[in-house]
Amino acid sequence: KNYERNIFLPAKSSVAGEYKKGAAIFWTIEDEDGVGAPSIRLAIVVQATGWVGFGLSQAGGMLGSDMFLWEAAIPDTLVDAHVMEARAPQVDDCQQDWTLVDVNTYPSTKFIIVEVTRLLDTNDPQDHVIVNDGAQFSAPSRLIAAWGDQEKVGYHGIDNVARYAVKLFAEQDDISGDLQAVEAKLVAKADGSFDVREKDYIIPSDVDTTYHTVCTTYTEIEAAIAESLGPNTTVEEITIIGYIPILAPETQRYVHHFTTSSSPNDDCTGFGSRMYGWAPGNFGFVLPDHVGFPFLGQGGHRSLSTQIHYDNPGLIQNIVDSSGVRVFYTLEPREQEAGWLTLADGALRLTGDSIGSGLKEYGFSCPGSCASRGLLAGESVTVLMEWLHMHETGARMVNEVIRDDQVVHSGYIDIFEFAQSGTHHVQQEPFEVLSGDAFRTTCYYRDGTHFGLSSREEMCIAYLLYYPAKTVPVGPYQDFQWSCVYDFGNEDCKVELTNSSLGDDRELNRAFGQNTCNTGSTSDSGTVVDDVLFLLLTMLAAVAVTLMST
Numbered sequence: 001k002n003y004e005r006n007i008f009l010p011a012k013s014s015v016a017g018e019y020k021k022g023a024a025i026f027w028t029i030e031d032e033d034g035v036g037a038p039s040i041r042l043a044i045v046v047q048a049t050g051w052v053g054f055g056l057s058q059a060g061g062m063l064g065s066d067m068f069l070w071e072a073a074i075p076d077t078l079v080d081a082h083v084m085e086a087r088a089p090q091v092d093d094c095q096q097d098w099t100l101v102d103v104n105t106y107p108s109t110k111f112i113i114v115e116v117t118r119l120l121d122t123n124d125p126q127d128h129v130i131v132n133d134g135a136q137f138s139a140p141s142r143l144i145a146a147w148g149d150q151e152k153v154g155y156h157g158i159d160n161v162a163r164y165a166v167k168l169f170a171e172q173d174d175i176s177g178d179l180q181a182v183e184a185k186l187v188a189k190a191d192g193s194f195d196v197r198e199k200d201y202i203i204p205s206d207v208d209t210t211y212h213t214v215c216t217t218y219t220e221i222e223a224a225i226a227e228s229l230g231p232n233t234t235v236e237e238i239t240i241i242g243y244i245p246i247l248a249p250e251t252q253r254y255v256h257h258f259t260t261s262s263s264p265n266d267d268c269t270g271f272g273s274r275m276y277g278w279a280p281g282n283f284g285f286v287l288p289d290h291v292g293f294p295f296l297g298q299g300g301h302r303s304l305s306t307q308i309h310y311d312n313p314g315l316i317q318n319i320v321d322s323s324g325v326r327v328f329y330t331l332e333p334r335e336q337e338a339g340w341l342t343l344a345d346g347a348l349r350l351t352g353d354s355i356g357s358g359l360k361e362y363g364f365s366c367p368g369s370c371a372s373r374g375l376l377a378g379e380s381v382t383v384l385m386e387w388l389h390m391h392e393t394g395a396r397m398v399n400e401v402i403r404d405d406q407v408v409h410s411g412y413i414d415i416f417e418f419a420q421s422g423t424h425h426v427q428q429e430p431f432e433v434l435s436g437d438a439f440r441t442t443c444y445y446r447d448g449t450h451f452g453l454s455s456r457e458e459m460c461i462a463y464l465l466y467y468p469a470k471t472v473p474v475g476p477y478q479d480f481q482w483s484c485v486y487d488f489g490n491e492d493c494k495v496e497l498t499n500s501s502l503g504d505d506r507e508l509n510r511a512f513g514q515n516t517c518n519t520g521s522t523s524d525s526g527t528v529v530d531d532v533l534f535l536l537l538t539m540l541a542a543v544a545v546t547l548m549s550t
Contacts, residue, residue, distance in 0.1 A: 003028045003042075003043060005026070005027055005168070005172050007024075007164065007175055008022050008024050009022050009025060009143060011159055012158040012159075012161050012162060013159045022162050023044055023052075023054075023145040023147065025043070025054075026042065026043040027043070027168065028041045038121070039119045040120060040168070041101070041116075043115040043116075046145070048111075048112050048149055049110050049112070050147075050149045051069070052069075052070050052147040053069045053147070055067030055068075055083075056128045056130065057144050058128065058142065058413050058421075059416065059424065060421050062087060063084075064414060064513075066081075066082050067083070067089060068080055068081070068098040070103065071152050072105070073152050075103060078099070080095075080098045082126045082127070084415070093515040093517055095122070095124055097118050098118045099117050100116055101116055101117055110149075125516055131428075132429075133168055134170045137285075137384045138167075138429060139428075141166050141168050145163070146160055165283065182242070182283050186242045189289075190329060192328075192329060194228065195246060196306045196327060197324020198212070200320050202318065203316075204312070208315065208454065211453065213268075213306070214308070216305070218296070218303050238295050238330065239293065239334050242284060242286040242328045243260070244283070244328075245278040245326075246322070246325060247323050248321065248323065251321040252323075254311060256279070258324070260306045261304070262295070262301035262302075266303055274340040274481065275293060278325070279389065279421075280419060282425065285465070288467075289334075291338050291384075292334035292336075293337065309453070311455045338466070339381075339466055339468070339481065339482060340463060341482055342461065342481075342483040342485055343439050343463075343483070344364040344460045344486065345459065345486050346461045346483060346486075347488035348453070350451035352451065352452060355450055355451065356501075359446055359501065359504070359508065360444065360445045360448060361442060361499065361501075362444075362497070363442045363498045364441045364495050364496070365438065366438060366440070366495050367492070368437055370484045371433060371435055371436055371438070372492070373490070373492040374482040375433075375435035380432045381467065381468065383430060386411045386425075386462065387424060388412070388426065388462055389460075390445075391418055391422075391455055391456070391457060395416055395508060396415065396416055396508050397416055397462075398411070398440075399411045399442075401431070401433060401437050402439070403434065403438075414512040418455070433464075443458075444502070445458060472489070
């Protein structure tokens with residue numbers, strides 16, 4: 001009754017449909033109308049007797065998270081902390097922004113209820129801003145929680161840790177941002193679906209990296225549509241409106257990523273267009289009601305292929321996989337055609353180039369002449385979603401739109417973690433790109449080896465899903481999918497590459513995690529925290545080295 005929204009975060013050990021353990025989250029966004037300083041009022045309920053932690057994370061795991069910690073040993077104290085590469089919670093330096101409202105413990109039933117409040121934007125670089133994620137194409141907020149029975153924070157195991165993608169600003173029926181929620185929306189809007197997937201493929205065990213492609217031909221797609229709609233149905237063209245990934249829990253850890261592309265021919269031959277891509281943290285998407293990918297018609301997309309990157313560093317034998325993508329479609333055409341814009345090293349021209357030890361920065365600058373070539377003067381496109389892709393040694397990534405020498409858009413992830421979000425969906429509202437706009441994509445690496453296809457090698461690619469679709473001439477192709485990638489394309493889209501070594505983490509230019517105060521820690525009231533209490537809190541953070549770890 002006291003909160004407008006709620007969701008249950010199942011424990012990591014939970015089996016789908018059998019959610020016996022987890023954390024219940026209740027919250028209300030205060031002053032959504034902008035009259036006062038917007039804040040969140042939140043309660044977390046866990047079955048435990050000792051401690052509880054809750055956090056907001058860009059990537060979805062402990063690394064790079066902004067959290068609060070409560071423990072029974074100091075029941076009147078709430079610790080505002082954050083986690084950087086050391087993976088140990090660090091007490092926020094400047095101010096404690098989470099305020100403890102109330103705590104209720106129930107020893108007989110082993111429940112703890114912690115109620116807190118915090119401004120959405122604390123103006124503290126060691127806090128994440130809680131942004132409005134209610135828009136259809138905004139990435140959900142990544143919530144993490146952990147708990148235990150010890151009086152002080154300790155290791156939680158897989159039974160006492162949870163994470164979930166949640167739309168904090170959405171209405172109650174739409175708050176879940178996971179795969180099941182995306183699928184439910186697509187099922188409600190689509191006339192049918194078909195799969196483009198592998199069937200019982202044995203992942204090679206003699207090499208650690210395998211790229212395997214499966215083709216779904218025009219004939220196979222026609223048969224799947226007939227099976228879905230009825231054998232007497234004749235369909236000349238459909239409109240694809242969204243996708244979800246198909247992954248088996250027992251083999252998902254071997255699937256590094258996959259991409260789905262179209263072909264103008266019936267058998268996946270010829271140069272096609274990107275249609276969908278999956279990496280850890282991606283749940284698929286639903287296009288707006290007026291946007292889609294025309295498919296099966298003459299002169300357009302006729303077949304689909306999915307290229308799966310398998311990662312088997314342990315050379316494990318007899319792994320059988322059937323991963324792929326489920327494609328949802330309608331029978332009615334839509335007003336606008338969707339397209340993908342690929343930036344930075346999208347053609348993988350840096351494959352084999354050494355990165356080296358230490359911190360490195362690679363910058364890819366796409367000139368405004370490329371957007372002018374794709375868009376007529378005065379034209380614009382609307383970017384619905386933006387994804388940023390690196391591999392295991394990626395530390396930070398930024399993609400900027402530059403107009404008249406000014407940065408008008410910046411999509412970024414401050415602390416990149418491939419295991420949680422290999423292709424990071426930037427949390428933002430749709431934005432416009434105009435004719436003449438330039439792009440600058442910057443990737444930062446920590447102790448990278450070299451660029452390549454393996455998980456232990458590196459990439460730097462930005463993907464923008466937009467409408468209406470545009471084309472540019474490339475070599476013999478006059479209607480090539482609009483892209484601006486290094487060492488590929490025409491002179492109007494020639495990308496400039498720069499790279500340099502960095503001295504330390506300060507040169508990563510992160511917005512999150514920086515200590516910008518010089519006077520030591522302060523409490524919410526602005527007074528300096530007692531040295532003994534500050535030491536106690538610091539020791540508490542050190543104990544929690546594995547809190548919410550993967």
